[in-house]
Amino acid sequence: NSECFVCGLQEACCDCGCCGSDGKTYVVGGWSWAWWLITDIQRITLEIMTLQPKCEDVETAEGVAITVTGVAQVKVMVDNELLGYACEQFLGKSVIEIKSVILQTLEGHLRSILGTLTVEQIYQDRDRFAALVREVAAPDVGRMGIEILSFTIKDVYDKVEYLSSLGKSQTAAVQRDADIGVAEAERDAGIREADCKKEMMDVKFQADTKMADSKRGLEMQKAAFNQEVNTKKAEAQLAYELQAAKEQQKIRLEEIEIEVVQRKKQITIEEKEIDRTEKELIATVKRPAEAEAYKMQQLAEGQKMKKVLTAQAEAEKIRRIGEAEAGSIEAIGKAEAEKMRLKAEAYQHYGDAAKTALVLEALPKIAAKVAAPLARTNEIVILSGDGGRVTGEVNRLLAELPVSVNALTGVDLMKIPLLQKMINPQA
Numbered sequence: 001n002s003e004c005f006v007c008g009l010q011e012a013c014c015d016c017g018c019c020g021s022d023g024k025t026y027v028v029g030g031w032s033w034a035w036w037l038i039t040d041i042q043r044i045t046l047e048i049m050t051l052q053p054k055c056e057d058v059e060t061a062e063g064v065a066i067t068v069t070g071v072a073q074v075k076v077m078v079d080n081e082l083l084g085y086a087c088e089q090f091l092g093k094s095v096i097e098i099k100s101v102i103l104q105t106l107e108g109h110l111r112s113i114l115g116t117l118t119v120e121q122i123y124q125d126r127d128r129f130a131a132l133v134r135e136v137a138a139p140d141v142g143r144m145g146i147e148i149l150s151f152t153i154k155d156v157y158d159k160v161e162y163l164s165s166l167g168k169s170q171t172a173a174v175q176r177d178a179d180i181g182v183a184e185a186e187r188d189a190g191i192r193e194a195d196c197k198k199e200m201m202d203v204k205f206q207a208d209t210k211m212a213d214s215k216r217g218l219e220m221q222k223a224a225f226n227q228e229v230n231t232k233k234a235e236a237q238l239a240y241e242l243q244a245a246k247e248q249q250k251i252r253l254e255e256i257e258i259e260v261v262q263r264k265k266q267i268t269i270e271e272k273e274i275d276r277t278e279k280e281l282i283a284t285v286k287r288p289a290e291a292e293a294y295k296m297q298q299l300a301e302g303q304k305m306k307k308v309l310t311a312q313a314e315a316e317k318i319r320r321i322g323e324a325e326a327g328s329i330e331a332i333g334k335a336e337a338e339k340m341r342l343k344a345e346a347y348q349h350y351g352d353a354a355k356t357a358l359v360l361e362a363l364p365k366i367a368a369k370v371a372a373p374l375a376r377t378n379e380i381v382i383l384s385g386d387g388g389r390v391t392g393e394v395n396r397l398l399a400e401l402p403v404s405v406n407a408l409t410g411v412d413l414m415k416i417p418l419l420q421k422m423i424n425p426q427a
Contacts, residue, residue: 073149086145109137126153154181
């Protein structure tokens with residue numbers, strides 16, 4: 001058979017196995033199953049443990065014997081591996097025994113560190129001294145699964161009044177530290193007292209909870225009985241209402257059938273009314289509309305045909321006018337060609353004197369056309385530093401004149417002897 005074991009919030013349980021098994025299970029603030037009378041269940045506290053290490057008449061680095069007391073807060077670490085170390089070291093031991101082991105370890109480290117410092121270093125910088133002790137002792141207690149939460153120096157004194165000779169200020173500082181140590185001790189005592197009161201209240205709350213659970217069970221049984229009675233009443237009422245609903249449903253079905261018959265008759269009447277209305281619309285609206293549409297269609301086709309014939313007549317008119325204009329242009333062209341042909345034949349019978357006369361008659365007209373743009377010019381200034389250059393420009397213009405006349409009239413002035421003499425006197 002198996003049983004359930006529960007661990008409190010401030011303790012850990014170790015299931016050490018059974019029948020020679022090496023497997024171990026750790027439970028922190030929870031529950032688990034174990035074999036009854038076979039499995040070994042052991043518990044270890046997780047509460048904070050307050051220690052007061054004390055080293056009496058320990059010689060410092062200068063050989064002065066002093067007594068040092070401190071206050072340390074330690075607890076078992078809950079990490080699975082470190083918790084295993086703590087269980088290996090302390091399972092089966094009471095809290096007092098665990099405190100004794102840790103206290104001896106702290107006192108040993110405290111004693112060894114005191115031998116390396118002077119009285120002034122210990123007296124004037126207690127925080128550094130406490131941090132050094134915590135730093136040196138932490139690895140050793142850590143291998144036992146113990147964590148040092150805090151370590152403070154409570155008191156430092158001697159029997160040879162060495163400290164009192166350091167001065168009033170140092171004495172006051174020592175007294176202050178002593179007061180702090182006392183206050184911390186009182187605080188720790190108050191914390192412990194509060195923890196005890198809390199445990200007492202937890203037990204009281206558990207008892208009250210059990211009483212409330214019993215009362216709740218009684219109320220739940222009463223409620224269950226009342227629920228059963230009410231269920232039967234409700235079932236009877238529901239059966240009555242269900243039967244009444246079935247009867248009402250039958251009545252409603254009959255009413256629906258009557259309504260369906262009435263609706264069918266109404267639909268038949270409405271269908272006949274729709275047929276009558278449709279025929280009336282066909283006679284009064286559709287037929288006249290179709291006649292009007294046919295009329296509009298015929299009118300549109302007539303208008304279309306009219307426009308087509310009008311366009312064809314207009315096109316024929318334009319074609320006839322075009323043909324007449326083309327004939328006229330052709331006749332004029334033929335007349336002009338004949339005129340030019342006759343003029344050319346007449347020119348062939350002219351002698352050089354006649355051609356010269358014609359050219360001379362045409363030259364004033366050509367000159368007038370060429371000089372027309374110059375008619376609006378008041379004066380022409382030819383800029384030249386050389387007087388002979390102006391004469392050369394005039395000669396160049398006269399030399400280019402026959403070429404221009406030949407291009408315009410087809411008459412080569414260079415072949416007329418009179419003009420040859422005018423242009424080139426040396427020839």
